[in-house]
Amino acid sequence: MGIMGKLASGFAGNLSEVSPESLMQEFGMYLMDGETITTGFKLIRDVVIVTNRRIIDFDKQGATGAKMRVDSINLNCIFHVSAETAGFGVDDSEINIYYITSPYFKANGGVSTAEKKLEFPKKYNIQPLYKYLQEIAYNNHEALNR
Known part of the structure; x- marks a missing residue:
């Protein structure tokens, strides 16, 4: 995807997939010992990384993006996941x-x-990520209700 496509996708609020190696170089210092990156996504300056333990949201702020908020969702806290696939026209997946x-x-x-x-942009197949997160949610739900 060219720079204009990335910008258009970014302005639309869509995440684009980024390689785990690239994310490790830039954000590896935020990982816990034994934590590995499964997948990650970028939206102009903001980044979402899925690891074997949590989902990390990097929200770069301000005009320069030098200020950054880092927030995590521990995978063992997820209890429900829903997905909406893209339709026709300009619909996106979420x-x-x-x-x-x-x-x-x-x-x-x-x-x-x-x-x-x-x-996510309509061309991104959300089904594998949804399935992965849904399996986590199901297992957590079962463990919580024992």
């Missing part, structure tokens, strides 16, 4: 990840949750 944010997964009286939406 994956919504629902996860537990409270420190205790089985709290009496209230577990806090949140949602993260990832948008």
Whole structure:
């Protein structure tokens, strides 16, 4: 994809896949010991990395992008995943990840949750990523309800 295509995709809010090796060079210092990158995506300056332990969201801020917020979703906190595939026209694909944010997964009286939406260009096949995240969500759901 040329620079104009990347910019158009970026302005539309779409993530483009980036090689794990490239992501490791730029963001490897944020990984925990024993953590490996499975896949990753870039949106102009922002980056989402999926590792064997978590999903890491790098949100570069300001005009220069020198300031950056790093946020993580631990894979063992994901309890539901939904996907919407691209239709005709300008529709994009998306994956919504629902996860537990409270420190205790089985709290009496209230577990806090949140949602993260990832948008992909229509040409990107979201099915393998959806399947991977859905398997994690299913296993977590089963473990939480034992």
